[in-house]
Amino acid sequence: MQKVYMGDAGPKVSPAVYGFYRWDEVKEADSVLKKVVSLCLELGINTFEHGDRYGNYKCEALFGDLMKEGLFKRDEVVLFTKCGLRLPHPHNPEIRVKHYDTSAAHITKSVESSLRNLRTDYIDIFLLDKLDAISNLEETALTLEKLKDSGKIKSIGVANFSVFQHQLLAAYLTKPIVTNHIELNLLSTQALDNGQLDYIKQRYMRPLAYAPLAEGRIAAGTDVQALKVRAKLEELSIKYKADIESLAVAWLVKLGALPLIGTTNVQRIKNAANAFSIELDHQDWYELYNVSVENTK
8 A cells, every 4th residue: 555644644554544433342462453454454555543441451562562672663653642532441440430531641651651661762643532622721731842852752643523622732732733533324324414524625634534434334234224225235236346435444545534444354344455556436436425414414
């Protein structure tokens, strides 16, 4: 895969990104993670998105172990990680309720933990996962800028921010936000209507689109929307000689989005990678979009 820039200020990344956001229930995570990472690198996907809590707080350390073993070198991969969302979990018994924390103390502690776990001196892009409604934004922004100035993080990003939240944090920063990680797929197109995608493009960035295959609904969903979209994809699959999941990801790529793959299914990862060989026709893109939103607008 030919690498692309995230935007005016972001680093070069693979056009598809692998994320560990669905790994809480993965069995034998160490062996599965090695298999998935090896496959991604073979396919040209060298960009990986972590989170402090992913895989029951284990994925970062397992990934770091692979680098220690020599599966890849640090300069061969691009690493994202994030913090902000906090959930009750045995790993953190002090957390009583779901909440968000973007305080200086939590951001700093999370970055230091991620650096240790990932066995690296720097994180390419550090993202805040949603905005803490009662945070001290000056403190949050100053902490992010100090971490960037120190070299511990190379770029700042956000996840699941509305347009106004994105603008609000940006107003407190002197350094650019380089991406917003949003939900976007053929069965979830709200980002095209709520301004998220437009604002990301206005800032000359590429969005990270998580759940590009709608967590399996595109291939196996039984609701009306999924059935109609799948029927149209199956019709187009004959024209393009491509799997329906490859076409679904190609629909995202046409928008300039970076699909964030989360499945552990080998064939689905390959289907996502195959999307980049498809040049979806302008009207075919709209046919898929029209079918998707037919009963939602």
